[in-house]
Amino acid sequence: MTTSALELHDVHHVYPPDVQALRGIDLTVNRGEFLAIIGKNGSGKTTLAKHFNGLLKPTNAAGRVLVRGAQGARSETRKLRLHQLAGTIGYVFQNPDRQIFHDTCAEELAFGLNNMRTPANEQEQRIARTLSLVGLAGCEETNPVQMSRGQRQRLAIASTLVMEPEVAVIDEPTTGQDPDEGRIILEFLAQYNAAGRTVVIISHDMALVAEYASRVVAMRHGHVLADGTPREVFGRTDVLEQTNIRPPQAAVLAARLGLTNVLTVPEAVSAMAASRNASADEERPCMS
Amino acid sequence: MLYRPGSTFFHRSDPRAKLFTILVVLALALSTTRLDVLLALTAIVIVALAIGAGLTPRSYWKALVVILPLIALLTLLQSLVQGGPAAFSLGSVGFSRHGILLGLALGTRLMAMGICFYGFSVTTSPSDISLALNRLGVPYKFSYLTSFAFRFLPLMQDEARTLLTAMSVRGSDEGTSPNPFRRGKAIVRMLFPMLMGSLKRSGDISLSMELRGYGLKGPRTCLRSLHFHGRDVALVLTMVLVVVAAVLVQWQVPNPLAVR
Amino acid sequence: MSTAPAITTRGLTLRYSGAERRALEDISFDVFTGEILGILGATGAGKSTLLQVLAGVIPHHEHDAAFRGDVNILGRDIDDYGSLTAIAAEVGLVLQDPEVQLVNTVVREELAWGMENRGVPIPEMQQRLDRAAELFDITPLLDRFTHALSGGEKQRVVVAAVYCLSPRIILLDEPTSELDPAGTESVMKAVRTLADEGVTVVIVDHKIEELALYADRLMVLDSGNVRAVGTPREILTRGDSPYRPQVVDVALELDMMDLWPGTKLPLGVDEAVAIWTGAPAPEEVQQ
Ligand SMILES: Nc1ncnc2c1ncn2[C@@H]1O[C@H](COP(=O)(O)OP(=O)(O)OP(=O)(O)O)[C@@H](O)[C@H]1O
Ligand SMILES: [Mg+2]
Numbered sequence: 001m002t003t004s005a006l007e008l009h010d011v012h013h014v015y016p017p018d019v020q021a022l023r024g025i026d027l028t029v030n031r032g033e034f035l036a037i038i039g040k041n042g043s044g045k046t047t048l049a050k051h052f053n054g055l056l057k058p059t060n061a062a063g064r065v066l067v068r069g070a071q072g073a074r075s076e077t078r079k080l081r082l083h084q085l086a087g088t089i090g091y092v093f094q095n096p097d098r099q100i101f102h103d104t105c106a107e108e109l110a111f112g113l114n115n116m117r118t119p120a121n122e123q124e125q126r127i128a129r130t131l132s133l134v135g136l137a138g139c140e141e142t143n144p145v146q147m148s149r150g151q152r153q154r155l156a157i158a159s160t161l162v163m164e165p166e167v168a169v170i171d172e173p174t175t176g177q178d179p180d181e182g183r184i185i186l187e188f189l190a191q192y193n194a195a196g197r198t199v200v201i202i203s204h205d206m207a208l209v210a211e212y213a214s215r216v217v218a219m220r221h222g223h224v225l226a227d228g229t230p231r232e233v234f235g236r237t238d239v240l241e242q243t244n245i246r247p248p249q250a251a252v253l254a255a256r257l258g259l260t261n262v263l264t265v266p267e268a269v270s271a272m273a274a275s276r277n278a279s280a281d282e283e284r285p286c287m288s
Numbered sequence: 289m290l291y292r293p294g295s296t297f298f299h300r301s302d303p304r305a306k307l308f309t310i311l312v313v314l315a316l317a318l319s320t321t322r323l324d325v326l327l328a329l330t331a332i333v334i335v336a337l338a339i340g341a342g343l344t345p346r347s348y349w350k351a352l353v354v355i356l357p358l359i360a361l362l363t364l365l366q367s368l369v370q371g372g373p374a375a376f377s378l379g380s381v382g383f384s385r386h387g388i389l390l391g392l393a394l395g396t397r398l399m400a401m402g403i404c405f406y407g408f409s410v411t412t413s414p415s416d417i418s419l420a421l422n423r424l425g426v427p428y429k430f431s432y433l434t435s436f437a438f439r440f441l442p443l444m445q446d447e448a449r450t451l452l453t454a455m456s457v458r459g460s461d462e463g464t465s466p467n468p469f470r471r472g473k474a475i476v477r478m479l480f481p482m483l484m485g486s487l488k489r490s491g492d493i494s495l496s497m498e499l500r501g502y503g504l505k506g507p508r509t510c511l512r513s514l515h516f517h518g519r520d521v522a523l524v525l526t527m528v529l530v531v532v533a534a535v536l537v538q539w540q541v542p543n544p545l546a547v548r
Numbered sequence: 549m550s551t552a553p554a555i556t557t558r559g560l561t562l563r564y565s566g567a568e569r570r571a572l573e574d575i576s577f578d579v580f581t582g583e584i585l586g587i588l589g590a591t592g593a594g595k596s597t598l599l600q601v602l603a604g605v606i607p608h609h610e611h612d613a614a615f616r617g618d619v620n621i622l623g624r625d626i627d628d629y630g631s632l633t634a635i636a637a638e639v640g641l642v643l644q645d646p647e648v649q650l651v652n653t654v655v656r657e658e659l660a661w662g663m664e665n666r667g668v669p670i671p672e673m674q675q676r677l678d679r680a681a682e683l684f685d686i687t688p689l690l691d692r693f694t695h696a697l698s699g700g701e702k703q704r705v706v707v708a709a710v711y712c713l714s715p716r717i718i719l720l721d722e723p724t725s726e727l728d729p730a731g732t733e734s735v736m737k738a739v740r741t742l743a744d745e746g747v748t749v750v751i752v753d754h755k756i757e758e759l760a761l762y763a764d765r766l767m768v769l770d771s772g773n774v775r776a777v778g779t780p781r782e783i784l785t786r787g788d789s790p791y792r793p794q795v796v797d798v799a800l801e802l803d804m805m806d807l808w809p810g811t812k813l814p815l816g817v818d819e820a821v822a823i824w825t826g827a828p829a830p831e832e833v834q835q
Contacts (some may be wrong), residue, residue: 015696017292041700041728042689055453086459094699094726095647098447099454101481115459145484149644150591160458172699175725176644178590178754180790204700204728207794244730249757249794249817256821265794269801272824276802291653293691414653439653442695492648495609499636500713501665502651509667511660511674 005031005068005167005198006052006089012060013047013222021047022058023222029167031068034193035200036209036230039219040244045171045202046094048219052169052200053089054080087116090165094172094202096149096156105131105155106140112163130162133191135184150177154185161188167198174205186212207248210234210263218243231263290409291438297519298341298411303420305520306408312527313404316534317397322543323389325534326396332530333400337407348406355398363391389545414438415512423514429503440493444486451478553578554717554748555602559617562597562606571597572615573772584739584749586759588783588791589769595752596644598769599719601626602750604635622716637666640715642723646702650694655686655705658694662713673712680708683738685731699726707735711742718742720751724758736762757793760784760815766791785813795820 006029013022021044029035029052037045050056051065054077058065065077069088077085093099102108109127118126131139134154144152153176161168173189174182186208193199203209209216209230216233218226226232226239233239234247246252247263254262259271293299298306316329337343345352367375370387377383418435422428452463455474462474497503560575571594579585589595597613600606602621606613609632619626622638629635643649652658659680663673681687684704689697694705707723720739724732736758739749743764753759759766759780766783768775768791776783783789785796795814814820 019692019696039728041704041726041731042698046698053457055457081461081464082453082456083459083461083464086457091457093450093454095450095645097485097645098450101451101454101478111455111460112458148592163458172726176591176722176754178588178790179756181591182754204726204732206729244728246729250798253795253798253817253820256817257824265797265801268794268798272798272802415657435653436651439651439695443647446695489648491609492643492645493651495605496643496649497651498609498632499603499605499641500651500662500709501633501636504633504665507667509664509670509673511657511664511670511677 003031003068004028007064007066007068007074008051009062009064009066010060011048011051011058011063011065013044013051013056013063014059015047021222022051025051025222025224027217027224027227029198029200030215031166031198032193032196033198034190034212034214035198035217036213036215037200037202037217037219038204038206038209038233038243038245039225043219043243044222045219047222049091049169049171049200049202051077052167053077053085053091054082055091083115086112086165087163088165089167089169090160090163092157092160092168092170092173094175096153099156100144100152100159103143104141105136105144105158108144108155108159109162112159116163126162130158133188134158135181150181153177154181157185157188161192164197167200168192169200171202172204173201174203174208182208206234206246207250210248210251218245231261234263235261290406291413292410293413294342294411296341296411297339298337298407300519301411301523302514302516302520303412303416304424304514304516305523306412307417307420307424308524309527310404310408312531314401316531317400320534320538321390321393321397322538323393323396323545324543325538326393326400328537329534330396330400330403333404333407337403341407341411343407343410348403351402351406352399355395355402359392359395359398362394363388366391366394416514419510419512419514428508432502443489444482447485448478448482451482552581553620554581554583554622555579555750556620557602557617560598560601560615560619561617562601562613562615564613566612569772571613571772572601575617575772575774577767577774577777579748579750581748582743582746583764584743584751584762586763586766586780587750587752587769588754588756588759588766589752592771593769594772595769596721599641599721599750599752602717603639603641603719604629604632605641608632608635636715638716640710640713640718642707642710642718642720644721644725646699646706646726649706649709650702653693653695654690655692655694655697656690658705659690659709659712662709666713676712676714680711683711684708684734700728700731703727704731707738711738714742715747717748717750720749720753722752722754724753724755732758756784756791757816760793780815781812784815799823 008025008027011022011025014020025048037048039045047056057078066074067077067085067088068074100108102111106127109130110123113123131137134157136151136154144155157170157173173185177185182205189199190212213230216228216230217224218233218239220243225243226236234251240246250265250268251263254268254271259275262268262271313333317326320326334345367383367387370384370390372384372386374382375385375388414435418431421431421434452474455463462470465471556578558576560572561570562572563570587595600610601615601619604626606615621635650658652661659677660673663676681690684707686704686708689701703726710718724735727735732755739751740762743749763780765778766780767777768783784791784793787800795817799813799820811823814823
């Protein structure tokens with residue numbers, strides 16, 4: 001049986017004066033899943049994610065966001081102060097520069113650990129390990145100002161995940177990253193997820209979403225338009241059209257060839273190879 | 289930023305007419321210390337905003353509550369330093385009646401001006417202000433800065449808020465603590481990165497402005513234009529009448545509250 | 549695409565003061581008039597620095613760095629322009645961070661502002677504004693406040709604002725990083741249209757599947773050095789590079805080229821489908 005990490009009931013959010021960013025969200029995030037939120041620009045993804053740890057509160061009286069703590073007790077974000085949730089839910093903002101406030105990477109990571117009262121002897125090792133997992137090994141004494149934007153982004157992710165929150169929410173982890181670097185980050189998150197913790201990302205990179213996420217929520221105009229495994233969601237052409245989303249290229253290729261249920265490169269390869277063999281058995285088409 | 293888009297009378301008024309209006313209110317408020325006149329002026333401002341902009345005191349009473357202690361303090365001070373007959377006395381300390389009236393008048397003056405400014409900024413978009421100033425002869429370089437300030441302030445505010453919440457999200461309660469000392473600590477911690485951030489950012493902003501031709505010599509065009517309509521003429525004329533009335537009242541009608 | 553270079557650099561070398569290593573190392577390349585050059589590279593490879601040199605930001609605005617070597621923009625040495633404003637009249641630059649490029653309160657004014665500064669006549673301004681708003685799908689946002697937009701919406705506005713200026717050269721630093729797939733495609737399409745009208749485009753981006761279809765040539769930067777320059781086909785279909793669209797991976801895995809000797813590796817889905825089904829390759833978006 002899966003237990004929920006987060007529950008949202010009828011959440012609306014209106015930014016003043018009258019921008020309806022969320023229009024009635026009912027969503028349960030399960031413990032241990034790797035959830036990707038996708039959707040058009042301005043569809044409400046960031047607004048939704050900010051409700052997960054109470055950065056934003058529902059603007060309708062009936063809207064509720066429940067967080068399940070370590071003991072299984074559920075508490076409503078409306079009644080909590082932000083820092084009380086820090087150990088449970090980590091949040092990394094869309095722009096790295098507004099969440100880095102120390103002179104060295106090590107201090108940046110230590111800030112959260114200190115707040116969690118992590119013993120000093122444990123800190124050093126945890127900091128070194130986390131930095132190397134995001135591809136910043138040996139950068140302990142580097143000043144973040146001197147790093148590239150992509151590196152700062154990875155630092156921002158590291159400084160939250162070093163605290164090992166139960167649920168990690170990361171807004172666009174791979175913006176501005178080279179393909180290799182994007183993969184480093186996703187591998188890191190996958191590893192984090194494999195340890196039984198919940199990961200939620202917002203992303204426009206469908207190839208990475210298809211490969212790493214266990215569940216995809218597609219948003220449009222403040223509603224959840226589709227919710228399911230990547231295979232289900234990317235298989236729904238009606239949804240894709242309305243959300244400005246395209247499936248990964250390998251899936252598009254396979255679909256054009258009439259092969260269904262393909263999401264990743266290996267799947268496309270085997271499906272195409274199989275169809276070639278099948279047709280070769282049938283009639284041996286002439287191949288020029 | 290206070291500005292809220294809308295289509296009330298004051299929203300649609302020409303910003304130059306509105307500027308004239310607040311100048312008149314300002315001048316009237318500063319030209320007298322008569323409590324009765326100031327109270328009347330405040331009442332006019334409140335009523336005008338309610339009718340012309342749909343702004344009832346409900347939307348700004350919070351700000352007023354903040355200046356109430358200030359008014360009380362002002363009144364207390366004036367009642368102690370001003371001479372004349374005492375309104376009442378506590379032991380050997382007499383509280384001057386004239387002083388009390390003067391203090392209340394100064395407070396009312398603050399209120400009239402504050403509410404008026406509030407109404408102006410709620411109903412006038414920053415770019416309209418800068419356009420109006422430009423049309424009234426202020427060089428573009430300077431008039432633009434008024435609207436730019438309205439872009440920059442929310443940016444700074446947003447930045448500060450994000451930094452503070454970024455701390456909270458990572459388990460520090462300093463940023464949101466009700467204890468002013470703990471909060472102070474968070475603010476000190478935030479100050480340096482904020483400062484460095486805004487230094488770098490102002491550099492980048494000025495760069496992107498320069499790249500898009502800010503400060504170029506030669507004629508500038510302007511997409512939006514201002515039109516002085518009949519209602520604006522009416523607004524200006526009304527204000528002239530208010531001035532005349534205020535002068536007449538002060539000249540002809542004796543102050544009923546005055547100390548004889 | 550004509551053969552006259554709009555941008556030429558020779559032996560461009562640059563070190564930030566106080567930095568240990570050079571940010572750019574002996575860079576020489578040409579960008580031809582009406583061409584789209586895509587620049588790829590890991591974070592910190594020097595992509596943004598290179599764009600800043602081409603736009604005159606270094607040394608005119610960023611004084612922490614000076615470069616050696618020759619940079620020629622539209623047939624004139626960049627030093628001869630004398631000021632950033634003079635260069636900016638010809639060269640439009642979109643910086644990486646949208647936040648610092650929104651300098652007005654309302655979106656419509658943001659788009660108009662650069663044109664106003666240059667004295668563009670009102671009817672033409674209106675026309676360009678409407679076209680840009682439609683192209684980047686921001687018409688519903690025109691009356692919104694710039695500070696209250698989502699990340700991707702901000703980025704669209706910023707690109708649209710520089711598009712409105714119609715410069716002869718346009719330099720884009722990761723203009724699609726926060727955009728959804730449709731937004732990315734509209735930026736690429738807009739840039740293609742501009743290039744076809746004779747505008748020269750240099751675009752730094754990580755989205756190789758789009759660059760494969762829309763760029764004329766690609767350049768790979770690595771720690772300040774040019775690693776490779778060539779057509780998208782030359783750069784993106786190499787089995788040993790990290791920059792490979794998924795269709796190339798599929799084709800390589802399937803040994804498609806051995807099956808159909810003489811065909812080229814596919815750059816996009818259309819080509820891959822054509823190769824696989826044996827139909828003649830259709831014209832891809834690029835010529
Ligand atoms: N601070 C704000 N004030 C007012 N409106 C806002 C604010 N932030 C976002 N919005 C609006 O709310 C809607 C949802 O924004 P949100 O940031 O959640 O979108 P998103 O899905 O994260 O988009 P993106 O992919 O561009 O990051 C948008 O229409 C946006 O313009
Ligand atoms: Mg967002």
